[in-house]
Amino acid sequence: GNSVTQMEGPVTLSEEAFLTINCTYTATGYPSLFWYVQYPGEGLQLLLKATKADDKGSNKGFEATYRKETTSFHLEKGSVQVSDSAVYFCALSPPRGYNKLIFGAGTRLAVHP
Amino acid sequence: GAVVSQHPSWVICKSGTSVKIECRSLDFQATTMFWYRQFPKQSLMLMATSNEGSKATYEQGVEKDKFLINHASLTLSTLTVTSAHPEDSSFYICSAAPSGRETQYFGPGTRLLVL
Numbered sequence: 001g002n003s004v005t006q007m008e009g010p011v012t013l014s015e016e017a018f019l020t021i022n023c024t025y026t027a028t029g030y031p032s033l034f035w036y037v038q039y040p041g042e043g044l045q046l047l048l049k050a051t052k053a054d055d056k057g058s059n060k061g062f063e064a065t066y067r068k069e070t071t072s073f074h075l076e077k078g079s080v081q082v083s084d085s086a087v088y089f090c091a092l093s094p095p096r097g098y099n100k101l102i103f104g105a106g107t108r109l110a111v112h113p
Numbered sequence: 114g115a116v117v118s119q120h121p122s123w124v125i126c127k128s129g130t131s132v133k134i135e136c137r138s139l140d141f142q143a144t145t146m147f148w149y150r151q152f153p154k155q156s157l158m159l160m161a162t163s164n165e166g167s168k169a170t171y172e173q174g175v176e177k178d179k180f181l182i183n184h185a186s187l188t189l190s191t192l193t194v195t196s197a198h199p200e201d202s203s204f205y206i207c208s209a210a211p212s213g214r215e216t217q218y219f220g221p222g223t224r225l226l227v228l
Contacts, residue, residue: 004156032215043117043206044157044219089157099145099210101217103156 002027006090006104013080013111021075021107023064023090031092033057033066033073034101038087047075047088080111116140117209119220126197127228134192134223136207142187143209147217148180151204163190187212197227 007022025031032051036044048057053068062077073090090104116139126132136146144165149157161171161182169182179201181193190209194201204224208217 036219041221043221044208046216046218049216093215099147099215099217100159100162101147101157101208102159105154105156 002031002092002094002102004090004092004102004104006088006107008105009087009108011107011109013109015082015111015113016079017111019075019077019080019084019109021088021090021109023073023075023104025071025073025090025092027071027092027094029095030068031094033064034091034093035062035064035073035075036089036091036103038089038106040086044089080109082111082113085109085111115211115216115218117207117218117220119205119207119223121223122221123224123226125226125228128198129196132194132197132225134194134205134207134225136190136192136209136220138188138209138211138218141209141211141218143190144187144212145210146184146190147208147210148182148190148192149206149208151206151222153204157206160192194225197225199227201225202227 003026034049035047037047048059050057050066056065087106089106091101120135146163148160161169163169163184165184171177184190206222208219
């Protein structure tokens with residue numbers, strides 16, 4: 001079946017630190033991969049996505065590369081800010097899945113000044 | 114753009130009553146809307162896919178008679194939790210996909226507490 005596994009949080013970093021949130025997936029075929037972010041009190045927002053192997057999604061300084069050989073889509077940012085504090089969800093959409101999304105458990109990030 | 118609203122944002126009800134949650138796409142039309150349920154510190158679990166003008170498609174293990182979904186227009190889908198019980202207490206989230214596009218836009222969620 002299809003599933004997404006994320007590293008457990010919370011992740012606590014100081015401002016300007018390097019961020020990595022690991023995400024691996026299990027899927028048949030070639031799914032699309034997504035990172036969503038949920039800021040306190042708000043709905044989930046699409047952060048970035050990649051639709052095929054070796055694609056790199058990027059937005060707001062965040063990046064993730066679709067790695068088929070390791071079935072991974074790790075989220076990275078070179079220098080985090082306090083405003084990046086949120087919950088990050090990795091998700092996949094199966095091929096021919098009619099836009100269904102399967103989410104990981106979410107990783108809470110807290111950035112201190 | 115691409116804003117999705119939910120109403121109410123939170124609701125407390127007595128066991129045995131029914132609760133209706135609305136999901137609206139404010140600035141786009143959505144042929145498809147999705148309903149998710151999120152337990153504390155857990156992931157979002159897809160409950161059903163709501164298609165405008167047709168019956169919703171429920172995920173395995175979700176009782177369709179318990180969670181009634183109506184997608185009456187291209188901007189509104191409703192989820193009714195019928196005869197709610199304490200185990201139905203959860204955070205319910207909807208999303209909407211603009212017609213012909215893959216990206217989903219999420220509402221802020223509705224917290225339901227059944228006493």
